[in-house]
Each structure stands twice: as structure tokens, then as C-alpha cells.
Amino acid sequence: MVIRGKDNRVSKIDTYLNCAEVFAYRSTCIKRKYGAVIVKDDAVISTGYNGAPRGKKNCCDTGNCPRIEKDLHQGQGYDICRAVHAEANALLNCSREQTLGADLYLTGVNPKDDSIHEAKPCPLCARMIIQAGIKDVYLRIGKGADEYRKVPAEDLLWVAGEEQD
Numbered sequence: 001m002v003i004r005g006k007d008n009r010v011s012k013i014d015t016y017l018n019c020a021e022v023f024a025y026r027s028t029c030i031k032r033k034y035g036a037v038i039v040k041d042d043a044v045i046s047t048g049y050n051g052a053p054r055g056k057k058n059c060c061d062t063g064n065c066p067r068i069e070k071d072l073h074q075g076q077g078y079d080i081c082r083a084v085h086a087e088a089n090a091l092l093n094c095s096r097e098q099t100l101g102a103d104l105y106l107t108g109v110n111p112k113d114d115s116i117h118e119a120k121p122c123p124l125c126a127r128m129i130i131q132a133g134i135k136d137v138y139l140r141i142g143k144g145a146d147e148y149r150k151v152p153a154e155d156l157l158w159v160a161g162e163e164q165d
Contacts, residue, residue, distance in 0.1 A: 001018050001019050001022075001143070002014040002017070002018055002143070002144065002147075004126070010145075011145065011146070012042070013105075013138055013146075013148060013150075014145055014146065014148075016037050016039055016044070016103075016105040016138065017037075017105050017106075017107050017138060017140045017148055018107075019037045019044065019047070019105070020035040020036055020037045020047075020086075020105045020106055020107035020140065021035055021092040021107040021109065021116075021140065022035065023035030023036065023037065023047050023048065023049045023086070023111060024049055024086070024107050024108065024109045025109065026048075026049045026051075027049040027050045027051055027083075027086070027109075028051035028052060028058035028060045028083070029050045029051065029058075029059055029060070029063070029065070029083050029111070030057065030059045030060055030065050030068070030111055031059070031065045031067055031068050031111070032050075032074075032108055032110065032111070033049070033050065033108065033110075033111055033115055034049060034050045034085065034086035034087075034106065034107070034108045034109075034119070035047070035049045035078060035086050035106070035107050035109075036048045036049070036050070036086035036087045036089070036090040036104060036105065036106050037090065037104070038090050038091070038094060038098075038099060038102050038103070038104050038105075038134070039081065039102060039103050039104075039105065040098065040099075040101065040102035040103070043084070045094060045098050045099075045102065046090045046091070046093040046094045046098070047090055047093075048085075048087065048088070048089030048090030048091070048092070048093070048114075049086045049089065050083040050084045050085050050086045050089070051083055051084065051089075052082045052083060052084070054082055056082070057082070058082060058083075058104075059082055059083070062082075065081075066080040066081070066082075067080065072114060074120065074122075075122060075123070075160060078124065081152040085121075085122065085124075085125050086106065087106060087121055087125040087128065087129060088124075088125055088128055090104070091128055091129070091132050092142045093131070096132060096133060099132040099133050099134055100117075100132075100133035101135050102133075102134055102135065103134065103135055103136045103137070103138060104129060104134045104136075104137045104138070104153075105137075105138045105140075106119040106121065106137060106138065106139050106140065107119055108140070110122075112119055113145075114142070116140055116142055116143050116147075118139070118140075118141045119139040119140050119141065120139060120157075121137065121156060123157060123158050123159055123160045124154075126153075126156035126157055126158040127158045129156060130153050130154060130156065133151040135152070135153060136150055136151065136152055136153060137151045137152075137153055138150050138155060139151060139161040144149050147150065
């Protein structure tokens with residue numbers, strides 16, 4: 001987590017990405033922990049982390065992950081995954097009016113060593129982000145200050161293996 005930036009103060013972007021990282025540690029996923037924060041007009045309007053639907057068993061409860069067992073990687077096997085993604089959980093707590101023009105901050109953490117995993121929404125989450133009217137997505141790519149990518153939501157990969165239009 002970024003504690004401070006160049007001027008000894010954490011930037012707003014790093015603050016929101018740090019918040020997403022804190023929520024990632026609430027994740028119940030044993031493959032990859034993700035946290036998401038939606039911000040509009042400098043106010044946090046929603047948060048989310050990846051885990052099974054409310055009342056259902058999580059992978060951390062069952063002790064296994066079907067994606068790990070099948071050696072599947074980012075973008076593969078989400079149909080056998082128990083988790084609702086962090087971005088989807090954050091969006092489910094908002095109305096479209098709230099998300100229009102808002103920004104989404106996303107941080108991924110590797111459970112084995114707590115290292116930062118280069119954050120990237122899956123195509124399904126990208127479609128939801130675009131549909132919700134999110135303006136920009138900030139993706140944590142490293143542990144240091146300013147180690148993120150800003151991607152306009154409209155530029156997210158929303159269909160795997162196809163050119164985007």
C-alpha cells in the first residue's frame with residue numbers, strides 16, 4: 001500500500017487505490033483478491049470485493065478453487081468461479097444515476113505473498129463498467145506511488161479476442 005507520494009502526501013488517486021487494496025483483503029478468493037472503489041465528485045459512493053454471493057460458500061470456506069485446480073489464468077474459467085467480481089459488487093450497490101461520470105479504482109492482490117497483481121477487469125466486468133456510465137478506470141499496477149494506469153472506460157477490453165468498436 002502506498003503510504004505517501006513525492007510531496008510526502010498521498011495523492012487522491014493513490015488514496016482511492018489504497019482503499020481498493022484494503023477491500024481486496026476482505027476478498028474470500030484464494031486465487032486472486034480484488035477490491036474496487038467507485039468515486040464521484042471526490043466522494044466514495046460504493047465499494048466491493050470478490051467473493052461468493054451472499055449466503056453461499058466461498059472458496060476459502062470449501063478450501064479449493066476450481067480455477068486453480070484446472071490451472072486457469074486471468075480471463076479463463078469464470079463460469080466455474082464461485083466469486084462475484086469486485087467491480088460487479090461495487091456496481092450492484094449503485095444506481096446508474098450514481099455511476100454516470102464516476103471513476104472506478106481497482107486493485108488486485110496475490111494471496112500467497114500479498115504482492116500487487118496488475119489489475120485488469122475481465123470482459124464481463126468491463127461491459128458492466130461501460131454500461132454503468134463509469135468515466136475512467138484506475139488500475140493499480142505496482143506497490144509504489146503513482147504505479148497505476150488510467151483507462152477511459154470506453155477503451156476497456158469488453159469482448160475477449162475481438163477488436164473493440
